[in-house]
Amino acid sequence: MTDRYAAQDLTTTAKALFEKAGAAAPVAQAMADILVEADLLGYGTHGLQFVPAYLAALEGGKTTTSGEPEIIIDNGAALVLDGKGLPGQWVMVRALDLAIARAKDTPMVGVAIRNSANISCLATYARRAALKGYFAIVAASAPTTKAVAPFGGASPVIGTNPFAVGMPGRDYPILIDTSAAAVTNRAIERAQRLGEKLPFPALVGADGKVSDDPAVLKTDPPGAIRPAGGDEAGHKGFALGLLVEALTSGLAGLGRSSDKPPAGNAVYLQLIDPRGFAGTDAFTQETGVLASLCRAATPCDPANPVRVPGDRAAAAFATQSAQGVALHPEIMDRMRPLLEKYGIPVPAPVA
Structure with a gap:
């Protein structure tokens, strides 16, 4: 049985x-807040799984340990x-604070970020x-990473290029978090460590043949x-990958x-305030009705009703906040x- 841990204990640790x-x-x-929040939301490959890598980067001097991100171009709303x-969680929290402050004066704010750690x-x-x-729209690329082949190609050129969208909703946000790639680097790394294959042929070998074996990424x-x-x-995935590269590095x-592009992430963050358009009530009315219509759609399998992006994350957050975080x-x-x-105590699982 998977152990559960109190979120506060994990954050403190x-x-x-x-x-x-x-x-x-x-x-x-x-750093701790964001990683535990990811696990609370059910994103188990993008939460505390990062701790060993982040710790090694801090210990090895590859990550800046203190300070603030610097505004190098300021056009008000851009x-x-x-x-x-600096650690990417700190950079993003500070960027989000800055964007929210700027959004008090304008309904749209865009922040492009270079030289952030993951x-x-x-x-x-x-x-x-x-x-x-x-x-909100968030996109990230990794300028030093070549992992994903262009459509029709068999050699790596771009990154997995994730993006997320948060839309205010009636009860909780519609929350999209996906990438332009068939699978994430973190899922591949976990499969490699556990000696497992991927659940479907998300990879292509240098010979052009599709594969579910992470070993094809290690050939020469x-x-x-x-x-x-x-x-x-x-x-379509390739097109989205190019869009993310343009929003971030571009x-x-x-x-x-x-x-010599910096290691880590280039990021784009955009905030759109519905109050500057038709209004918050109108926006949440539309997103709420749209979500309800989707959930009411006839399911292919009656045992698995249609979900809207954000449903599973909201349920996971509520359950794990109350019962503890179920870590891989x-x-x-x-x-x-x-x-x-x-010399830090290992957190004890909840009863």
Whole structure:
């Protein structure tokens, strides 16, 4: 049976780890908050699974441990930030604060970010904005990463290029968190560690043959992740991947064209305030009715009624906030030696 842990215990533990590795207290707090929030929402590959990698980056001096992202271009409602190599959770929390402050004067604010460390779960930021009444768009690329083949290709060129959307709703946000790739890097990494195959042929070998075996990414030359959509509709995933690259690296002005692009993420964050258009009530009326119509659709399988993006996350958040966070078994196994190294107690599962 999967162990459950109190969310506050996990947050306290993760924050202590990041501080021991050198992160300033507010930076460590943002990192811990966002990672645990991801697990609360059910994004189990983009929460505390990141702890070993983030800790290694802090210990190795690859991540800046304190400071603030810097505004390098300011056009009021359009800004470019330099993340200064800071942890992505801290950069995004500060960028979101800045965008919300600017949105008091204008109904649309866009923030492009360069040189941020990995930002983990995009849905956490979109959800936070939506809960404050904003229609939010978050996109991220990794300019140094070549993982996904263009449609029709067999060699890696772009990243998985995730994006998230948070829409204010009647009871909770409609929350989209997906990527332009057939599978995430984190899911592949977990399959590799556990010696498993992927659940479907999400990869393509250098020979052009599709595969479910992560080993095809380690050949010479390497294979690649396929765009979302596969053989029939991969052109759509590829198109979305290009859109994310343009929103992030393009608008931030630093990406694959650079001789030495910074590691980590380039990000785009946009807030749209419905009050500046037809109004919040009109917006939530439309999103609410649309969601209800979708849920009322005749299901292919009566045992599995139609869900709207955000339904599962809202249910997971409510359940796990009350009953404890159900972590994948490997997560605490990977955290335990790190906690022992720094003399931090291993959190006890809830009864």
